[in-house]
Structures are given as C-alpha cells and as structure tokens.
Amino acid sequence: MKHFVVMTGLTVLLTSTALAETSAKRIALSNNYAGNSWRQAMLQSWETITKPAVEAGIVAAADAFTTAENQATEQAAQIQNMILEGYDAIVVNAASPTALNGAVKEACDAGITVVSFDGIVTEPCAWRIAVDFKQMGKDQLTYLAEKLPEGGKLLEIRGLAGVFVDDEISAGIHEGVAENPQFEIVGSVHGDWAQDVAQKAVAGILPSLPEDIVGVVTQGGDGYGAAQAFAAAGREMPLIIMGNRQDELAWWKEQKDANGYETMSVSIAPGVSTLAFWVAQQILDGQDVPKELVVPFLRIDQDGLEASLETTPAGGVANVEYSLEDAQAVIAAAK
Numbered sequence: 001m002k003h004f005v006v007m008t009g010l011t012v013l014l015t016s017t018a019l020a021e022t023s024a025k026r027i028a029l030s031n032n033y034a035g036n037s038w039r040q041a042m043l044q045s046w047e048t049i050t051k052p053a054v055e056a057g058i059v060a061a062a063d064a065f066t067t068a069e070n071q072a073t074e075q076a077a078q079i080q081n082m083i084l085e086g087y088d089a090i091v092v093n094a095a096s097p098t099a100l101n102g103a104v105k106e107a108c109d110a111g112i113t114v115v116s117f118d119g120i121v122t123e124p125c126a127w128r129i130a131v132d133f134k135q136m137g138k139d140q141l142t143y144l145a146e147k148l149p150e151g152g153k154l155l156e157i158r159g160l161a162g163v164f165v166d167d168e169i170s171a172g173i174h175e176g177v178a179e180n181p182q183f184e185i186v187g188s189v190h191g192d193w194a195q196d197v198a199q200k201a202v203a204g205i206l207p208s209l210p211e212d213i214v215g216v217v218t219q220g221g222d223g224y225g226a227a228q229a230f231a232a233a234g235r236e237m238p239l240i241i242m243g244n245r246q247d248e249l250a251w252w253k254e255q256k257d258a259n260g261y262e263t264m265s266v267s268i269a270p271g272v273s274t275l276a277f278w279v280a281q282q283i284l285d286g287q288d289v290p291k292e293l294v295v296p297f298l299r300i301d302q303d304g305l306e307a308s309l310e311t312t313p314a315g316g317v318a319n320v321e322y323s324l325e326d327a328q329a330v331i332a333a334a335k
Contacts, residue, residue, distance in 0.1 A: 003213040018244040025088040025284045026061040027277065030079055032046045032095035032119065033126055035162065036221050037245055040117075041270035041317040042093070044301040047178040051322055059281060061087075070160055072099035082112075089113035089280040091273070094121045098166040113283045117276040118268060119164050127289065129276050131268045133165055138174020139299075140217045140241045141180050143264050147239060151182025152214030155205070155238070157191040157226060166190075169219045169314040184211060189329040193220035195247060199225030206233050216240040220267040223248040243267045244298060244318040256305065266306075267301040273323035276329030290334040 017330075031048055033039055043064055065082075067074045072095040080103055082090050090107055094100050094116055101123040104114050108125035108296075117129040156173060158168035178184050187209045191198030198221070205230060213235070216226050220243025230237055242248040242265035255261030272295060285290050286328035299319060300308045312318045322330075 001331050019295045022059050022284045025281075026035040026063075026178050027059055027089045027091060027280050027284075028082045028085070029062070029273065029277075030066040030075060030082065030090055030092045030094075031066040031298075031331040032075045032093055034310050035294070036069075037315060038193060038194070038221055038243075038267070038270050038317050039066075040272045041319055045319060045321050046273045046277065048293050049271075050277055051311060053277075053281075062277060064106045064113050067095075067202075070095050070163075071318075072096040074102040076100050079107060082219075083107050083110050087112060089115065089284055091276045091280050092116045092119075092121060092126070093273070094119040094164070096162060097122050099186075113280055115276050115280045115283070117272050118160050124291075125281060126285065127291050127293070129272060129279060129293045129295065129312075131272075131295055133168035133268075134175070136170035136266055136268075136297050137169040137174075137217070137268065138179075140173060141183065143241070144183065144217075144239065145180045147262065148214055148285050148293070149182075151180065151184075152212055152331065153184050153186045153212055155202070155209065155213055155216045155226075156185050156188040157216060157218045158188060158190065158200065159193045159222075161190055167221065170335040172218050183215070185217075186213070191219070191225060191241075193219060193221035193224035194220060194226075195223075195245070195264040197225070199220035199229045202229035203232065204228045206230070206235065211239045219242055221245055223265075226305060227251055237261070239263055240267070242300075244269075244300060244308075244312075246312045246314055247306065248307070249300070249312060249318070253305055253309055256302070262302050264302070265305075265318075266297055267317070269320040271319050274324040275327055275330065278324050279331065281294025281324070282327060282331060287331070288335075289331050293328060293330055293334050 104123040112125040188200035223242040244267040
C-alpha cells in the first residue's frame with residue numbers, strides 16, 4: 001500500500017502557494033468520542049500537525065473539541081456552538097452518518113466549510129473522507145480463506161453501535177462470509193473498539209459458543225482483549241484479526257516468536273484527522289476539492305510486524321500523518 005511521508009518542516013509548508021488566503025481562517029475539530037487508543041492517537045496527530053500550521057500563520061486556529069458521550073444530540077449542539085463561535089471550517093468525526101445532518105446543514109448555510117472523516121455524514125453540502133470500510137471487512141475473510149481454506153466457525157467483534165464505521169465493516173465481513181460460505185459467524189458482540197470492553201464482551205459470550213472457533217473477525221482495538229478472553233477461558237487460540245494497536249502487535253509478536261502464530265492487522269490510520277485538516281484548509285484557500293475522497297487503510301502482514309511494532313509507541317496505534325502535499329495528492333487523485 002502507499003505510505004505517506006510526514007512533512008514537519010515549516011519551510012515546506014510556507015513555500016506552498018496562496019497559503020496567505022487562509023491565514024485569518026479558524027478551523028475546529030468536532031470529535032464524538034475519545035475513549036480508546038485510536039481516538040487518543042487521532043487527537044494527538046491533529047495537535048502534532050495543526051500546532052505548527054497555526055504557529056506558521058497558515059491558519060489562525062485549529063481547535064479540537066470532544067463530546068463527553070458518543071451522542072449525536074450532544075455533538076449536534078457542539079456544532080451549533082461552533083457556528084455561533086464563527087469558525088470558518090468544521091472538521092467532523094461524526095457519531096452518526098445522518099443524525100448530525102441538520103446541524104451540518106446549518107453550518108453550511110452559515111457559510112462554514114464542513115469536512116467529515118472516519119465517521120462521515122451524508123449531508124450533501126459536506127465533504128467526506130473515508131476508507132473503504134466495507135472492503136476492510138471483506139479483506140478479513142479473504143485472508144481467512146487463504147489461511148483456513150476448510151473454513152469454520154467465527155466470532156465477530158463489532159465497534160460502537162450505530163456508528164457508520166461499525167455498520168460498514170460489519171457489512172463487509174458478512175459479504176465476505178457470503179462469498180466464502182465455508183465460514184459461519186456463530187456469535188457477535190460489541191467491543192466498542194476498546195480492548196477492555198472487548199475482553200469483557202468476549203468473556204461473556206464464550207461459554208455459549210462452540211469449542212471449535214477458528215477465527216475472530218474484528219474492527220480494531222479489540223484483538224488483544226479477545227486473545228486475553230480466550231486465554232483466560234482455557235480455549236484454543238483462534239486466528240484473531242488485529243487492528244494496529246500496540247498491545248495487539250506486541251501480543252502477536254510474542255505468539256509469533258513462541259509458536260509461529262500468524263495473522264494480519266488492519267485499520268484506518270488515526271492520522272486521517274490531519275488529512276481532514278489540510279483538506280479543509282485547501283477548500284478555504286479556494287481550491288476545487290471533490291466532495292468524496294478515499295484514502296487507503298493501513299495493513300500490517302506477518303513479514304511487516306516487527307518494523308511496525310518498532311515504530312508504534314506503547315499504548316498507541318500504528319499511524320500515518322499527512323502533510324499538505326499528501327492532501328494535495330489525494331485531492332488530485334480524486335479528480
């Protein structure tokens with residue numbers, strides 16, 4: 001897959017054309033949830049990239065706000081406050097693809113640019129940046145079919161209920177099962193993309209599941225918790241798809257060294273928030289930006305495990321952050 005290079009030098013940023021057009025512009029991040037390592041990394045990436053941009057005068061502000069609960073009504077109120085505060089652009093990681101549309105439309109009607117990413121919105125006036133989450137789900141079954149051609153019983157761990165990302169990944173997993181009918185999903189729980197939640201949920205359902213679970217399909221942030229639950233129950237360890245979290249990669253490395261355990265890991269990079277920032281800046285700069293932008297997901301295979309683990313901080317997530325030039329390349333590719 002393509003890897004994007006992080007450009008941190010302010011000289012690189014300042015040599016790009018027409019940046020003075022956005023020097024007085026203020027951008028806000030509306031985030032619906034921060035209760036797992038991916039979201040924490042996403043917010044840290046935003047700070048890492050936007051702080052130098054503000055200091056360099058590329059934009060006047062790039063403030064981040066997170067709601068206390070994953071509630072669309074609370075996030076809608078947050079967006080309405082941002083409208084009153086007079087932000088020029090709002091970057092949104094949404095609690096719902098549809099429930100925020102009214103607030104998003106209010107922002108657009110007020111002349112505010114709205115860019116949604118990860119958890120996108122369907123309101124036509126907004127821009128959308130997403131990976132093909134459905135394909136991410138299907139790819140898990142493609143991998144399982146290669147490693148376990150005889151198939152078998154699967155446990156599905158889903159993310160946050162009602163969120164676009166959860167629905168899309170799950171739909172892709174089920175499409176993958178339909179295309180590989182040697183597999184059967186015999187249980188499903190919500191892990192909320194958090195290893196502690198996933199561990200409790202898997203521990204709760206395991207007694208009702210058959211002994212011969214061959215694989216666990218996941219959404220990210222849940223693989224290590226699933227492994228802990230299987231180990232605590234004394235169950236044979238299935239092939240668990242991982243989600244690029246450091247604890248997952250470290251556990252995988254231990255198992256690989258001990259017994260040759262094989263799997264793969266896939267997730268959207270938390271640094272997609274930085275791509276959304278630069279896309280908003282480019283729109284404010286008057287650039288022609290397509291409403292739909294797609295970025296690749298970040299996949300780690302067996303032979304790339306050690307290198308990825310080495311560069312992933314403890315408690316963090318394998319990540320890619322985006323420069324202005326990366327954003328311009330993504331925009332150009334979409335045209």
